[in-house]
Amino acid sequence: MVTPVFVCTGFLDSGKTTLVKETLMEQDWIEPGLTLLILCEEGEEEYSKEYLDSKEMAQLKVEAFEQLNSVFFKNCEKNYHPTQVVIEYNGMWKLEDLLSIKYPRNWELQGVYSTVDGTTLDMYLANMRNMLMEQLAESELIVVNRCPDGVDRSGFRRALKVQNPMAQLIFEGMDGKIIQPSAEDLPYDVKGDKIVVEDGDFGIWYVDAYDHPELYLHKEIEFTAQAFRPRGMDEKMFVPVRKIMTCCAADIRFYGYPCKSDEKIEFKKNEWIRLRARFEWEAAVSFGNEQPVLHLIGMEPAQKPQEEVVYLG
Numbered sequence: 001m002v003t004p005v006f007v008c009t010g011f012l013d014s015g016k017t018t019l020v021k022e023t024l025m026e027q028d029w030i031e032p033g034l035t036l037l038i039l040c041e042e043g044e045e046e047y048s049k050e051y052l053d054s055k056e057m058a059q060l061k062v063e064a065f066e067q068l069n070s071v072f073f074k075n076c077e078k079n080y081h082p083t084q085v086v087i088e089y090n091g092m093w094k095l096e097d098l099l100s101i102k103y104p105r106n107w108e109l110q111g112v113y114s115t116v117d118g119t120t121l122d123m124y125l126a127n128m129r130n131m132l133m134e135q136l137a138e139s140e141l142i143v144v145n146r147c148p149d150g151v152d153r154s155g156f157r158r159a160l161k162v163q164n165p166m167a168q169l170i171f172e173g174m175d176g177k178i179i180q181p182s183a184e185d186l187p188y189d190v191k192g193d194k195i196v197v198e199d200g201d202f203g204i205w206y207v208d209a210y211d212h213p214e215l216y217l218h219k220e221i222e223f224t225a226q227a228f229r230p231r232g233m234d235e236k237m238f239v240p241v242r243k244i245m246t247c248c249a250a251d252i253r254f255y256g257y258p259c260k261s262d263e264k265i266e267f268k269k270n271e272w273i274r275l276r277a278r279f280e281w282e283a284a285v286s287f288g289n290e291q292p293v294l295h296l297i298g299m300e301p302a303q304k305p306q307e308e309v310v311y312l313g
Contacts (some may be wrong), residue, residue, distance in 0.1 A: 010115035011091040033083030039088040070102045077104040114139040118147030133163040145172040168311040185307035197223035199305040216279040227267040259294035274302040
């Protein structure tokens, strides 16, 4: 039986413990049973005995990276037989060193999540960009919390995209609420009549197209996807889809919006295509309420992207 391993990393007092307590441990994929928490540094936020007991967690504290080795993890498995493992990692240690350790055979890395303190973000971008990006290079979810007004969100997103284009990025304000992305935050230009969505940005477009359809209305959208037609759908419609990971490897599904034409649409099942379509907001047959609907302009066979799975963000 597979034992999932979740790694949370970030500099001291960047909010790792809060992320573990308020987000990670509240997810449906956390199975009943013992969660082994390996704590590599202690910040202001702590795990009380009451909290650990309520979540059936056992806590191990590690003071030096040298303690983390194959023998240590083998003993963790032998002594605790955990259902899952959470490693709250020291952000000053190299993440690649942790990921290169040989783990017990049944342990499987399920996700790397990172936190960044928004009050120091501009300083890190100006003076320690490489160090910051090295820490985030393997992260699937990055939460930039405590963002003051005027923080350079677009600059950080651009810098991150070079190192880790697949990461899901969330900004939170000083009040802890998620900051909804604006047009300036998007990784593609929405000002013109045509919007080209790169392979790694499909998840961002998919979410934003539903939340802010006015940015895309009547415009031409171009992206790469797989052609799929649900059972019973008219031959003049299909759904261009991508695999999207919403949170972890155990939660991957196909997502896409219906596309229709005045003529029969022919394709091979699951064929990769480069699609050009006009974006509209309307009711689609068999889909119920109004939503994004694509009107086919043209499509042609395309190469499979280097990364088949994309992320929401």
